[in-house]
Amino acid sequence: MLADPISxxxxxxxxxxxxxxxxxxxxxxxxxxxxxxxLDEHNSIEYVNFFPGHPELDDPELYIRTKGKANPVKLxxxxxxxxxxxxxxxxxxx
Numbered sequence: 001m002l003a004d005p006i007s008x009x010x011x012x013x014x015x016x017x018x019x020x021x022x023x024x025x026x027x028x029x030x031x032x033x034x035x036x037x038x039l040d041e042h043n044s045i046e047y048v049n050f051f052p053g054h055p056e057l058d059d060p061e062l063y064i065r066t067k068g069k070a071n072p073v074k075l076x077x078x079x080x081x082x083x084x085x086x087x088x089x090x091x092x093x094x
Contacts, residue, residue, distance in 0.1 A: 013061065018046075020064045020072035028052075032060045038079045044070035 008031070014021035024032060032050035039048045047065040052058075064072040 015073070018066040018068070018070065018072060020076065022062045022064075022076070023059050024062065025059050027060060028055075029060050032062050034083065035062060035076070035079055038082060039064060039075060042075060044068070044075060 008027060009025040011023040011025060012020070013023055029050060029052040032052075036048050036050050039045050044066050045064065046067045048063065050060055050062045052060045062076075064076065066072045066075065
């Protein structure tokens with residue numbers, strides 16, 4: 001039996017034009033590296049990076065800047081759906 005879905009609280013720190021800065025509450029840099037790598041594959045991304053901060057004091061942050069009129073919120077939503085599909089298809093062999 002698989003565990004219940006995991007909730008990942010995300011706080012919007014900045015949303016201006018083609019820039020978006022998010023804080024992933026209670027997460028490590030591991031999950032942000034996954035999002036960074038997936039976003040970096042998109043042609044619409046001009047710059048994406050994450051900032052881990054202090055491991056015991058700060059939650060990591062993800063910064064996204066898109067090209068042209070590409071919507072950074074839509075891109076992160078699309079990546080979340082893609083990651084969910086990838087991990088949703090995992091099967092455990094006993």
